[in-house]
Amino acid sequence: MSVRPHWVESLSSADEAEAVALRKTLQRVGSGFEFAVHRVAADVDSVGEAHHRAVLRLLCDEITAAAEHYRQEVIARDPSVAAAFGSPLKFDVGAARATPLDAAAVIAAESFAPLHRIAHTRDPATVSWFEWFCAAFGDPPYRLQVADETERAQLFPRFCRCTGLLPGEGIVALDWVGDPEREPERSMWSDYFDEGKEWWGIWCLTVWNPRRRTLAAMIASQTD
Template identity: 70%
Template sequence: MSAHSHGVTSLSPDQEAEVFALRETLRRVCSGFEFAVCGVAADVDDIGEAHHRAVLRLLCDDIEAGAQRYRRKVIARDPSLASVFGAGLAFDTDVDAARATSLEASAVVRADSFAPRYQVALKRDHAQVSWFEWFCQAFGNPPHSLRVAGDAERAQLFPRFCQCTGLLPGEGIVVLDWVGDPEREPERSTWSDYFEDGKEWWGIWCFTVWNPRRRILAAAMASQTD
């Protein structure tokens, strides 16, 4: 990963390898969650919304590039599909138009404290369920189910994701949400049509995380339907 503006920099080789391995795993098991992680230069002290937006833009660029690679691969196999894809699989995205709100960092707990098939939707008053619990449920229950090798791999996925993105309790993290609840705040997610699929029923996710102890910024997005 090349260096970026706002003091956002490349990760160490070991960190890059960890991110790459997890991204490949999430694609293999059809998680639906995309993420990106950057380092932050040691001389940058005041981490603000501009830094969060920088890693969010990086993730959006990565998703766009991945969609174009998929288009080229499909057309290489069957050139007649070029007309179906048209100019590509581009999303109409304007990261500058996205507006952030804070998520409660105290809601983040140890990822391994959740059961691998964690469900809260039918067991609790929804008003009492934290955003992190909803996230855990969504992560482990995508529309087409996780295609994991077994229970051991399933149990490792959410903790791996939280570790890799710095979404950890007790480390002074700052979490920003960029889409809100599409039913209560539909205007919050109009900055990208990437989110249209998830609005059908499963939901949409887009948040960034600053972990000052590890000096990493991460962004995560998901939007799925059946």
């Protein structure tokens, strides 16, 4: 487990409450996206790749701990299933290589329909990474189990607000896995991504929002 850096501060009580509530919502509706948001101390003049990597490591540690807790709980109930789990989940964040994403591609999340789809309808070369991200968020392998269409429409805008993934705020976004078909080596730093490579895709981003002084990490990898 990595140590929380000294420059990582807690969110305001309101922002922390919203982050906790959103995580619970994403779990309830069956979203595969996991995230964490931290506030960067005011005395940090320049946020660089090392800061991004540090918050990504914190998120990966959380995921590892949760997966191990779940594994131990299941095995305690039925020891015969231990072999089915295989090796514990591992992340080698130090081996991950970051590439910057075009912040200009980020637009208001409300610009996209809740079930925004791109596959087989557009030339992939004309689609921005943010639009792909929106499509993946709203259309996971298993349909989101939302309470109603209003909740569906609010999910992606809510996620973007919470993580600071917003237009016009000078964000810096880094991608840590790339396209698994064109750059398979970039996601080899964790077997967490293996399932998503089957067809749905993989995501691993960090986002610095200087206006809000938040640094967020988000990750997803799913299959049916």
